Amino acid sequence: MKRFVYINDDESSQELYCDNRISNRKYTVLNFLPKNLWEQFSRFMNQYFLLIACLQLWSLITPVNPASTWGPLIFIFAVSASKEAWDDYNRYLSDKKANEKHIWVVRQGIRKHIQAQDIHVGNIVWLRENDEVPCDLVLIGTSDTQGLCYVETAALDGETDLKTRVIPSACMGMDFELLHKIKGVIECPNPDKDIRRFDANLRLFPPFIDNDLCPLTIKNTLLQSCYLRNTEWACGVAVYTGNETKLGMSRGIPEPKLTAMDAMIDKLTGAIFVFQIVVVMVLGIAGNVWKDTEARKQWYVLYPIEGPWYELLVIPLRFELLCSIMIPISIKVSLDLVKSLYAKFIDWDSEMIDQDTGIPSHATNTAISEDLGQVEYILTDKTGTLTENRMIFRRCCISGIFYGNESGDALKDVKLLNAVAGSSPDVVRFLTVMAICNTVIPIKSKTGAILYKAQSQDEDALVNAAARLHMVYVNKNANILEIRFNGSVIQYEVLETLEFTSDRKRMSVVVKDCQNGKIVLLSKGADEAILPYAYAGQQTRALVEAVEQYAQLGLRTLCLAWRELKEDEYQEWSLMFKEASSTLVDREWRIAEVCQRLEHDFEVLGVTAIEDRLQDGVPETIETLRKAGINFWMLTGDKQNTAIQIALSCNFISPEPKGQLLLIDGKTEGEVCRSLERVLLTMRITSSEPKDVAFVVDGWALEIALKHYRKAFTELAILSRTAICCRVTPSQKAQLVELLKSCDYRTLAIGDGGNDVRMIQQADIGVGISGREGLQAARAADYSIGKFRFLKRLILVHGRYSYNRTAFLSQYSFYKSLVICFIQIFFSFISGVSGTSLFNSVSLMAYNVFYTSVPVLVSVLDKDLSEGTVMQHPQILVYCQAGRLLNPSTFAGWFGRSLFHLIVAAGMGPVLALKYFRYTYRPSKINALQQAERMGGPILSLGNIEPQPRLMEKEVSPLSITQPKNRNPVYEPLLSDSPNSTRRSFGSGAPFDFFQSQSRLSSSYSRNCKDN
Amino acid sequence: MSSNTPSSSAGGVGSADAAAPRRNSKRPKYSKFTQQELPACKPILTPRWVISAFLLVSIVFIPIGVVSLFASRDVVEIIDRYETACVPQNFSNDKVSFIQSAVDKTCNRTLTVKKLMKQPIYVYYQLDNFYQNHRRYVKSRSDSQLKDNSSWNDVSSCKPEDMSNDQPIVPCGLIAWSLFNDTYNFSLNNQQLAVNKKDISWKSDRDKKFGKDVFPKNFQNGTLIGGNRLDPSVPLSEQEDLIVWMRTAALPTFRKLYGKIERDLQPNEVIQVTLLNNYNTYSFNGKKKLVLSTTSWLGGKNDFLGIAYLTVGGLCFFLALSFTVVYLVKPRQLGDPSYLSWNRNPAGH
Secondary structure, three states, X not given: OEEXXXXXXXXXXXXXXXXXXXXXXXXXXXXXXXXXXXXXXXXXXXXXXXXXXXXXXXXXXXXXXXXXXXXXXXXXXXXXXXXXXXXXXXXXXXXXXXXXXXXXEEEOOEEEEEEHHHOOXXXXXXXXXXXXXXXXXXXXXXXXOOOEEEEEOHHHHOOOOEEEEEOOHHHOOOOHHHHHHOOEEEEEXXXXXXXXXXXXXXXXXXXXXXXXXXXXXXXXXXXXXXXXXXXXXXXXEEEEOHHHOHHHHHOOOOOXXXXXXXXXXXXXXXXXXXXXXXXXXXXXXXXXXXHHHHHOOOHHHOOOOOOOOOHHHHHHHHHHHHHHHHOOOXXXXXXXXXXXXXXXXXXXXXXXXXXXOXXXXXXXXXXXXXXXXXXXXXXXXXXXXXXXXXXXXXXXXEOOEEEOOOOOOHHHOHHHHHHHHOOOHHHHHHHHHHHHOOOOEEEEOOOOOEEEEOOXXXXXXXXXXXXXXXXXXXXXXXOEEEEEEOOEEEEEEEEEEEOOOOOOOEEEEEEEEXXXXXXXXXXXXXXXXXXXXXXXXXXXXXXXXXXXXXXXXOOEEEEEEEEEEOHHHHHHHHHHHHHHHOOOOOHHHHHHHHHHHHOOOEEEEEEEEEEEEEOOOHHHHHHHHHHOOOEEEEEOOOOHHHHHHHHHHXXXXXXXXXXXXXXXXXXXXXXXXXXXXXXXXXXXXXXXXXXXXXEEEEHHHHHHHHHHOHHHHHHHHHHOOEEEEXXXXXHHHHXXXXXXXXXXXXXXXXXXXXXXXXXXXXXXXXEEEOEOOEOHHHHHOOEEEOOOOHHHHHHHHHHHHHHHHHHHHHHHHHHHHHHHHHHHHHHHHHOOOOOOOOOOHHHHHHHHHHHOOOHHHHHHHOOOOOHHHHHHOHHHHHHHXXXXXXXXXXXXXXXXXXXXXXXXXXXXXXXXXXXXXXXXXXXXHHHHHHHHHHHOHHHHOHHHHXXXXXXXXXXXXXXXXXXXXXXXXXXXXXXXOOHHHHHHHHHOOXXXXXXXXXXXXXXXXXXXXXXX | OOOOOOOHHHOOHHHHOOHHXXXXXXXXXXXXXXXOOOOOOOXXXXXXXXXXXXXXXHHHHHHHHHHHHHHHHHOOEEEEEOOOOOOOHHHOOOHHHHHHOOOOOEEEEXXXXXXXXXXXXXXXXXXXXXXXXXXXXXXXXXXXXXXXXXXXOOOHHHOOOOEEXXXXXXXXXXXXXXXXXXXXXXXXXXXXXXXXXXXXXXXXXXXXXXOOXXXXXXXXXXXXXOOOOOOOOOOHHHOHHHHHHHXXXXXXXXXXXXXXXXXXXXXXXXXXXXXXXXXXXXXXXXXXXXXXXXXXXXXXXXXXXXHHHHHHHHHHHHHHHHHHHHHHHOOOOOOOHHHOHHHOOHHHX
8 A cells, every 4th residue: 555645735635644643642531441441351360359349249248348359459440540541641741742842834835833733744844953853754855955964863763873864866956945835746655663664756746857756765754753963954745644653653562571470370370269169169068058957957047948049159159259368459469569669679770880871770671570580591692782892993904915913903003004105006995995885974073073973883993994094084975975095185976875784794885986987886794795796816715714814803804895887887787776776665675686786796805804892791691690590592693703703702602622513504405404403413412411512503594494494493492502693684583582482481682783673572581782783672672781791680689589579479478368268268167157257347458458468568678698699609590490489389388388377376386397407407509508698708708619610510501401491380490400310310311312202201300309 | 574662661752852861860879778788687597596496485385384274273163064954854855845835944953162263253154056156147237226226227237137017126136136045043052142244244345336325126026036035124235145145256166254253152062053944055956054163364264275385385395305406416517508409519429
């Protein structure tokens, strides 16, 4: 479907499309109550409580005053409803502010000041500098003579750099007056939420320009909520308005994530419900029998001989009401409350403030803190996540000569400086590509220094390095670039920009040298995207070597290439490109195809190497979390060697002989299949050896593996604790998360850039690093942190405590309800099974709310172990990870405790004794650490512990690799608790063909051997 | 799919621009609460603590137990079960028809005082297997009617004993209707032994729950007579038997105060009791007992509390002792990281 926007036509499109009234509101005044109630009652628990409350209105069966249920129920509903209402009211206020903003719009050829909400599709909107864009516009005029303007898109995608927007060629050169009268039609797709694409066409009506179709891209648009910067004025045609803008469409409430713990609590609630039904049935039957045999003899109760038809139901229903408190009404409120406090603790944590920027960590999603303590897999991006994403140009290789190898900094290499001073042609061409083959915008500051606004850190590094080597990119004036080299100014005209996409892995510009009129194609890109397209005779060997060598050092490499184009070749191609650019369907793919036709027969000039330093504390963080039983996968768009080097330098994988790296590669299905089989076989064999085995796979092989050998790859994923996936696309990252999730693992994805957003949203927990690539990832994530090393604290401290606290709180909530319920049940046996409540309504309510629900909230400050101890013994996380503090068996413990406390109210003595015995002679790990913590210093001191890790790692990690996930119980530990038992079970060597079944066996065996 | 999905809280266009500066200013202030550093203690069950805690408990509990057991033993009780003995021989096979018949229900019992009983001696009647806590029964009363004359016709909660002859009953409900109606007369050496029936109910009940201006009306006028009748000229606040009865018992076996004998009874004195065995417990095989009891500072005769204290104290003492022995025989280092499974050397096993 397409939409046709008639420019400046006041009549035609008024009715067709909505006006520019923005509405983020969920409710209106009228529908608030029904809609909100409907939403709240779509939850099972609320339905249950409502049913109970309604039954209580029937005085024949209610054991207590209905107010004791209605009160809390109404209170809970009122709290969540007023929270919703408050949020909605704030949304309304901000909408109103945006809607009533005054905007200059052309009406009947005259510029008028109207409210933003009255803008219609087709209106021409005028903006001044620093104005916010009120709706999605197609740019048609700016103050700039070249038709450029700059926008800040931070509100849209979180990127803080300025972006250039340009008016379509058809509108070029129109003056002020003409813009008021312009008529035409814009053919654009129906509203969607893709802020990277806008595939449309513009056709101006005569008398303005001939009837030529002019393609429009996202570069010709001003999107809602962006700010106009560095441009005096701009005007554009409204194409999408109101809630149909790109921003409006992409808004939306993300699916709420459910933690493993919530699922478990739901399950337990279900179990309690079943138990309740059983109790009710038993008591109901007993009550009816007692009534018919005994109660008739009790003359003082005056039972009528013949009751109403529903007589048989009365007693069971009474017991249902009496037992309804088994499912505590307070649990949801308490949990919501403490969860939001967990999130606040993360926000407040002064140890997780990024010292460089002063940005504290932030929990956007307040509901999933417990899941942090149950993470089993961390999928991490490399650039900007493990590394600082502060690119520094370090080395280069120009036509076979290596620069910067001695000093480690090419900018200080005398050889290179001499070559630059001598204007060696190879070097000059190399520097030219460095300086202008990019989308960087130079901005002159008031002091005269030139600042570069770059979207990519690599380009920024290259341009800055070129500037240091006296090839200064001075100015960009529309299509004319100015370069100053050794005092002389060279001008280039940019003819086309072939933009970077993650599929093509290279970008190119076509420029015309203004001095001699030569047309040149300049390219830079990944080695495999450039080197295969070198012209036939070129010796690329030195370059390949250079790439290898740099990658070994963990540097990011880019190949720079160049080709002179003939005039007619360019013209011919230019037509094709133009056509491809104006297609509406599959434009990206078409463009890529056309680009391919130009990008060949390169003369490869050289290789640049850019260093991206590791962030502080990355190796330690990875080691600690690895010890905690968390598996790491690295997903990066970078190339294999670089990825492996980074992985080595940050403890991700161990070097030979301790570690072993298995490669999955291949270009065809068969190759990938064989490679996969081989790796799988090695993996199975080495699983019994103390070795760190990791596999490496690249994007291409991954795609084939996921498509055709999903089962084998899944098995591999289960076997492997470490994996490096390089050259992967954003959607592949998301696919890998999906794969691990489908194996029932708790996944955490961490990343910093737009390419990680999908993975972050897909994972159980998304963590964004608010880094240099903008806030995009941080915005989409559940948690945003400043540095990778905070992850350790986030998981081990906040995640673990949250898990422990929720485990206690939820089970306690059930426990206290069960205690009072059991008392009622037992009382019913001595009150003639008639359903008398032992407690009056007020006491019952006070017990539920004031005595038991409120005081126990203090447990939100509970710490079973100090933070330091947890950090030193991260293995203790296994308790949370395996869900050992909240599962059916611990719940049964609480259940038994409530029964026991009923029977022996003062029975603390025996409990204490039991506890003491367990504590002293069979302590759990937490207890042991608590004792150690209390006993103080020497045992815990690092000196004593230090020799252990090496051993531990040897023993634990390789063995636990082999712990495949048992799918059913959530509380199954990933990391074996007692390695010796695992070892033994492996020793009982079943043939490897039956690995699956054998490992199941072993995991269940180790479960039996678990000491707690 | 678009890579841009603003968080749901980002709100509208208007609020988006405030996002960036707000984050910086939100730098949290340091406090012990926000950093989760509030002082705390977590008791660790070390041998010393556990053994001394158990010892302490036993040292405190055992004397308390002994003292309360002695107090309970000091109480003298005479219990006489009479419901079977008071049925004449010819009715022994059909007690229900006896109780429902118009036969003279007078019955004589003899009680012998075993030990000196100091005044005041409380006279109770004890019923067994009587479910005053039955739901149907316990709800069948109207507190507003009992308290206030103006709401005399508020009998909605009293079903099925709410109306009689189309008139509201005061006091209404099953509880009042089934008021206990056995009476006891005591004589010692052929002399009447006075039983004081004043102040046998709770003062708060007399003052707050039963009105001074509420008089029984239309009570026990129906076809089915339940228990005792009430004197229509005496206000409810002075009908103390009713007040005692209407404070329903929680358990099916209960005692209710009948009166007080305000003189000492010497050992071997013989008390003659003339009782009217009116109340029907036969249809549900309930027992009726007459109880004379003195009190101590701990209340009536109740060995349970003393025994419970002694049991718990003794158990704690035993545990403390055995823990000490176990600790001495097989001590174990606490908090040794080598017990952590990941620190254990699997080769050693």
